[in-house]
Amino acid sequence: MEKKLRITLNKSPIGYAQNQKDTITALGLRKLYSSVEKPDTPAIRGMVAKVSHLVRVEEIA
Secondary structure: OOEEEEEEEOOOOOOOOHHHHHHHHOOOOOOOOEEEEEOOOOHHHHHHOOOOOEEEEEEEO
């Protein structure tokens, strides 16, 4: 079974660079405190690293 990441939007992207807003949207996060579950891949990890100041990440077994 592959690992998954639960990504939660904890801070609004308003006032941040457009590429960070686009990354939040690409992750599937729409509203504040919304969560998505994504596979633990290098691409997703890179996206999370780019907006780490806006999101909270939990590993799911």
